[in-house]
Amino acid sequence: MHNSLLTFPFSKDNTRSKALFLLLTVAMELGGGQFFIAPDGNDADPGTLLEPKATVSASLNLLTAGDTLLVRGGTYINNSTVTIGSDYDGTDGLRYYLMAYENESPLFDFSTSNFGLRGFRLNASYWSIKGLSIKGAGDNGLQISGGSYNFIENCAFFENRDTGLQLSNGAAYNQIINCDSYYNADPPDYGDADGFAPKLDVGTGNYFYGCRAWGNCDDGWDGYMRGASDVTTILDSCWTWGNGYLPDGSDPGSQANGNGFKMGGGDNSNADALMHHFELTNCLAFNNKAKGFDQNNNLGSMTLLNCSGYGNLTANYRISRELNEGQFLRVKNSVSHFGETQLGDFALQETNSWLNGISVDDDDFISISTIHADNPRQPDGSLPEIDFMHLASGSDLIDSGTDIGLGYNGNAPDLGAFESSITSTYAKEDGLRAGFKLGQNYPNPFNPATQIDYYLPESSAVRLVVLDLRGRELIRLSDNSQVAGHHSVSWDGKNSRGQTVAGGLYFYRLEVSGGIITQKMLLLK
Ligand SMILES: [Ca+2]
Ligand SMILES: [Ca+2]
Numbered sequence: 235m236h237n238s239l240l241t242f243p244f245s246k247d248n249t250r251s252k253a254l255f256l257l258l259t260v261a262m263e264l265g266g267g268q269f270f271i272a273p274d275g276n277d278a279d280p281g282t283l284l285e286p287k288a289t290v291s292a293s294l295n296l297l298t299a300g301d302t303l304l305v306r307g308g309t310y311i312n313n314s315t316v317t318i319g320s321d322y323d324g325t326d327g328l329r330y331y332l333m334a335y336e337n338e339s340p341l342f343d344f345s346t347s348n349f350g351l352r353g354f355r356l357n358a359s360y361w362s363i364k365g366l367s368i369k370g371a372g373d374n375g376l377q378i379s380g381g382s383y384n385f386i387e388n389c390a391f392f393e394n395r396d397t398g399l400q401l402s403n404g405a406a407y408n409q410i411i412n413c414d415s416y417y418n419a420d421p422p423d424y425g426d427a428d429g430f431a432p433k434l435d436v437g438t439g440n441y442f443y444g445c446r447a448w449g450n451c452d453d454g455w456d457g458y459m460r461g462a463s464d465v466t467t468i469l470d471s472c473w474t475w476g477n478g479y480l481p482d483g484s485d486p487g488s489q490a491n492g493n494g495f496k497m498g499g500g501d502n503s504n505a506d507a508l509m510h511h512f513e514l515t516n517c518l519a520f521n522n523k524a525k526g527f528d529q530n531n532n533l534g535s536m537t538l539l540n541c542s543g544y545g546n547l548t549a550n551y552r553i554s555r556e557l558n559e560g561q562f563l564r565v566k567n568s569v570s571h572f573g574e575t576q577l578g579d580f581a582l583q584e585t586n587s588w589l590n591g592i593s594v595d596d597d598d599f600i601s602i603s604t605i606h607a608d609n610p611r612q613p614d615g616s617l618p619e620i621d622f623m624h625l626a627s628g629s630d631l632i633d634s635g636t637d638i639g640l641g642y643n644g645n646a647p648d649l650g651a652f653e654s655s656i657t658s659t660y661a662k663e664d665g666l667r668a669g670f671k672l673g674q675n676y677p678n679p680f681n682p683a684t685q686i687d688y689y690l691p692e693s694s695a696v697r698l699v700v701l702d703l704r705g706r707e708l709i710r711l712s713d714n715s716q717v718a719g720h721h722s723v724s725w726d727g728k729n730s731r732g733q734t735v736a737g738g739l740y741f742y743r744l745e746v747s748g749g750i751i752t753q754k755m756l757l758l759k
């Protein structure tokens with residue numbers, strides 16, 4: 235990766251997912267102990283590669299922070315909840331790892347467990363869980379209950395009898411990366427099973443990247459609040475569709491709400507004026523039974539940037555209820571096709587497809603066929619490459635957006651969730667933008683330090699900053715005038731006050747005269 239100076243955003247997904255792919259390797263290099271379970275293992279055995287144990291539960295007492303429990307492929311039949319208690323809290327510097335072994339595919343099947351029993355319950359913090367599938371639980375597939383700063387990566391949750399992955403009891407700052415949650419359904423009422431639910435008494439700062447939720451009987455994402463308020467959830471590059479139905483396409487009734495991204499608040503009266511602030515970027519909602527992007531009763535702030543809604547039956551966007559004092563709704567660079575857009579007058583809008591005389595029809599897209607959305611993920615866990623809602627040559631959605639600091643191709647950001655590599659023919663040239671580059675940091679993931687390379691085609695004012703997931707500046711690595719050519723800076727994982735920051739995903743952003751490029755990096759502790 236050292237030599238691959240790549241121009242944003244062609245490289246955005248690839249480089250990031252490569253980075254995530256390295257996570258397992260890095261875990262191995264951290265020097266913690268390794269233990270193993272296998273479907274044909276035995277809990278009386280020591281938990282080595284050759285003599286694996288059979289269950290996670292029986293392996294926990296082998297583990298201390300920094301250790302890895304590797305899960306061999308195959309099916310694990312479970313009849314009871316696997317609980318990881320808060321006595322297994324890691325620290326920012328020393329995580330616990332629960333991961334599929336190499337490229338194997340372990341499945342935890344709870345189908346024979348009683349109704350009401352969760353599959354996994356994670357009460358602990360600083361765990362990295364990767365590569366597991368969890369199906370058939372009598373309640374949530376995985377509930378993160380109070381645990382924080384966990385990484386859940388490349389996991390799948392399906393056919394559970396309540397929400398696939400739920401975060402509750404103050405769970406905060408968890409990062410859910412490249413996970414799928416589908417066909418979860420809770421008979422007999424079918425009223426509660428969502429794909430991903432940061433809801434009820436969830437904590438703040440939870441982050442979803444590259445996740446998909448489809449075919450859940452209730453909602454794709456649900457941020458309904460009870461017993462908590464004023465929390466923030468961030469979604470980046472997430473897709474949700476076909477919620478509100480059963481897997482055979484039938485409608486299980488009115489309790490099954492069928493929204494894509496349902497952004498919270500309390501019940502219908504919301505007498506407590508509960509707030510769940512949502513920030514959605516590059517997100518896609520289509521063919522849901524009700525709304526694609528749904529305020530529900532949320533009275534907090536919502537930001538939708540470069541989102542796409544298509545064919546959601548009630549509305550693609552419905553955020554019309556007045557917010558609490560001081561809260562805001564921002565919607566920019568977003569697209570609506572085949573569906574209503576119902577935004578209150580208070581919405582702060584810029585360059586959306588329903589503004590400014592832009593017209594949206596099928597010809598704006600390479601494809602409006604949705605059939606590939608549930609394709610298998612790429613080998614590194616990233617979303618499949620699809621044509622759906624990607625912009626076709628000649629579309630007036632190309633380069634019609636507002637610069638919101640996310641980077642783009644061509645002369646301006648496009649509208650919708652997928653930035654095209656096509657440059658509009660009518661827009662004027664931007665010579666500098668065509669030439670400057672920001673490389674993927676290396677190593678990545680990293681600990682404790684990493685290097686960032688960039689290239690300037692001509693001398694320019696340069697500012698290179700590190701941001702957290704909320705976009706808050708942690709430190710300025712460059713802030714001066716620089717000559718043309720290659721440049722390189724390193725970051726030691728500390729903020730401007732010299733404090734070491736927590737592990738997790740961070741942005742680094744290069745601003746030069748003429749444009750901005752942003753990339754992500756993963757600090758692993
Ligand atoms: Ca419901
Ligand atoms: Ca719901």
Ligand SMILES: [Ca+2]
Binds near residue numbers: 592593631
């Ligand atoms: Ca058009």
Ligand SMILES: [Ca+2]
Binds near residue numbers: 633642646
């Ligand atoms: Ca563009």
